[in-house]
Amino acid sequence: MDFLHKHIEALIFCSPSPLGIEEIQKCLTEMFESEVAKDHILQAVGSLQEKYEGEDYSFSLNQLGGGYQFLTKPAYQVSVSILLKHQSHKRLSTAQLETLSIIAYKQPVTKTEVEHIRGVSCDYSIQKLLEKELVLIKGKSDSVGRPILYGTSEKFMEYFGINNLTDLPQPKDFTGEQNQIGEEKE
Numbered sequence: 001m002d003f004l005h006k007h008i009e010a011l012i013f014c015s016p017s018p019l020g021i022e023e024i025q026k027c028l029t030e031m032f033e034s035e036v037a038k039d040h041i042l043q044a045v046g047s048l049q050e051k052y053e054g055e056d057y058s059f060s061l062n063q064l065g066g067g068y069q070f071l072t073k074p075a076y077q078v079s080v081s082i083l084l085k086h087q088s089h090k091r092l093s094t095a096q097l098e099t100l101s102i103i104a105y106k107q108p109v110t111k112t113e114v115e116h117i118r119g120v121s122c123d124y125s126i127q128k129l130l131e132k133e134l135v136l137i138k139g140k141s142d143s144v145g146r147p148i149l150y151g152t153s154e155k156f157m158e159y160f161g162i163n164n165l166t167d168l169p170q171p172k173d174f175t176g177e178q179n180q181i182g183e184e185k186e
Contacts, residue, residue: 005044007031012048018067021045092132099125100134104156104168108138108149126150134159 011027012019021041028036045061045068052060058076061068072080092100099122102114114122129135138151157163 004028004036004040005047008041008044009048012061012068013070015067015069018063018065018069020067023067092134093125093128095120095122096125096128100129100152100156103129103135103150104152104165107151107165108141109151110141110143110147110149112147114150 007028008024011024021038024041024045025036025038028041049061049063051057052070057073059070059072062071064071098118099114102117103109106113106117111122111126114126126135130137132155133153134156135150136153138149140146141149152165162168
């Protein structure tokens with residue numbers, strides 16, 4: 001039944017959140033086109049937990065949140081923290097977020113149009129967004145000087161977890177509360 005272990009291991013590894021036995025069973029049943037017993041799944045998960053308890057691995061298979069998930073062992077917390085700190089430097093600045101939101105809602109848009117809306121130069125922000133591949137050059141405008149047109153990329157969709165630009169929040173989603181403190185109730 002080693003093949004079952006490998007399939008379960010792959011399912012748990014690729015899941016972004018703890019994966020429950022029922023969900024594992026559904027996936028395996030669909031794949032093998034026959035019912036896979038929960039006992040076999042639990043036995044395989046137990047074997048995997050034993051396997052990853054050893055010192056050969058920097059992570060272990062843990063049961064939490066009603067399912068199973070691979071987690072880094074506490075001994076490696078410091079190195080993971082350093083990596084996460086370095087990756088946080090790759091986050092978008094406020095200026096980049098503002099520039100990106102204008103491009104996302106107004107695309108295709110020229111740098112001049114973005115600067116007109118923001119009121120400041122956007123050279124650096126657009127350059128960084130291009131480097132991070134969140135923005136692409138979509139062509140050239142037909143206006144005088146034929147300025148470059150910018151738009152969002154597939155990586156933008158992935159970064160923000162959307163499938164389509166229509167999934168972006170609409171301006172009506174940003175309206176304030178109707179009865180704020182200090183205002184008279186109508």
